[in-house]
Amino acid sequence: MKVIMAQAAGVCFGVEDALATTAGITNPQAVTIHGELVHNPLVQNRLRDRGFLVNSEDSRAAAPTSAQVLITAHGISNRERLRLTSAGKQLIDTTCPLVRRAHDAALSLAREGRFVIVLGKASHVEVEGLTGDLDAFAVVNAPADVRPYPSTKLGIVCQTTLPTREAQMLRGAIAAANPHADIRFVDTICRPTKDRQRALEDILRQADAVVVVGGRHSNNTRKLLDRCAEAGRRAWHVESAADLRRDWFLGCDVVGLTGGTSTLPETLREVHDTLLSIAAECQTAPQFATVGASQWGAG
Numbered sequence: 001m002k003v004i005m006a007q008a009a010g011v012c013f014g015v016e017d018a019l020a021t022t023a024g025i026t027n028p029q030a031v032t033i034h035g036e037l038v039h040n041p042l043v044q045n046r047l048r049d050r051g052f053l054v055n056s057e058d059s060r061a062a063a064p065t066s067a068q069v070l071i072t073a074h075g076i077s078n079r080e081r082l083r084l085t086s087a088g089k090q091l092i093d094t095t096c097p098l099v100r101r102a103h104d105a106a107l108s109l110a111r112e113g114r115f116v117i118v119l120g121k122a123s124h125v126e127v128e129g130l131t132g133d134l135d136a137f138a139v140v141n142a143p144a145d146v147r148p149y150p151s152t153k154l155g156i157v158c159q160t161t162l163p164t165r166e167a168q169m170l171r172g173a174i175a176a177a178n179p180h181a182d183i184r185f186v187d188t189i190c191r192p193t194k195d196r197q198r199a200l201e202d203i204l205r206q207a208d209a210v211v212v213v214g215g216r217h218s219n220n221t222r223k224l225l226d227r228c229a230e231a232g233r234r235a236w237h238v239e240s241a242a243d244l245r246r247d248w249f250l251g252c253d254v255v256g257l258t259g260g261t262s263t264l265p266e267t268l269r270e271v272h273d274t275l276l277s278i279a280a281e282c283q284t285a286p287q288f289a290t291v292g293a294s295q296w297g298a299g
């Protein structure tokens with residue numbers, strides 16, 4: 001069994017910068033992280049162990065008790081920023097610049113008098129931030145969400161981690177449902193997401209199965225898995241090397257490895273090393289060579 005690693009995988013610069021900011025904080029007990037810094041339980045546990053207070057994503061409406069509040073890379077709306085600063089909170093802002101760019105694009109489309117449509121998941125914190133400063137908007141996550149909108153001038157932006165193929169499909173559905181609308185699309189999908197998606201396409205051309213490493217709540221990890229399923233490849237979602245099961249790989253010739261933008265390099269390395277050990281066992285264990293791949297479904 002051969003193991004191939006995606007050319008681009010794991011943490012993006014936005015997450016790296018946020019992690020570097022937390023590493024430099026010397027008084028974590030005085031800081032509340034406003035939501036999950038990254039959707040990665042390993043990182044979350046380390047932050048809690050260091051003493052950071054964490055407001056879960058569902059409880060962000062509650063006022064943090066600490067004087068300092070750390071805004072995650074997913075960003076927040078200006079209205080939310082004002083709510084926190086008006087309550088006397090000092091903000092430590094790790095909003096990714098590419099999320100800011102998406103906010104700017106949405107606001108600029110609204111200023112042009114366009115009804116803004118955000119392509120993405122309405123309940124995702126980044127989308128909540130993106131829409132939080134808009135008075136009228138729609139969020140579209142699937143073709144079934146598309147409507148004729150109450151304006152002939154529409155503006156579309158994307159959640160930064162949306163797959164390009166989904167964006168194209170949803171744009172088409174919006175245009176079809178609003179045939180007379182003047183539609184302006186701003187591609188706010190971030191470069192690291194595009195790099196990871198492109199690298200996955202390379203893997204899908206070579207591998208018959210894929211391991212995707214990432215947090216269970218990581219949206220972009222989920223999207224990588226969805227793409228594997230769409231391409232007809234077996235794919236397994238693991239959070240760490242401990243989740244790997246040797247019998248998954250019976251009958252596999254080439255296994256691809258990738259990870260979402262919140263997956264640490266050390267986790268990817270551990271998964272990679274464990275896959276290599278499994279591959280070495282495959283060379284020596286006769287049952288690995290004789291059991292057909294069709295017996296093993298996706299986990």
Ligand code: SF4
Pocket residue numbers: 012013014015073074096097098099160161190191192193261
């Ligand atoms: S996924 Fe993209 S937008 Fe989000 S933090 Fe990473 S680089 Fe920034």
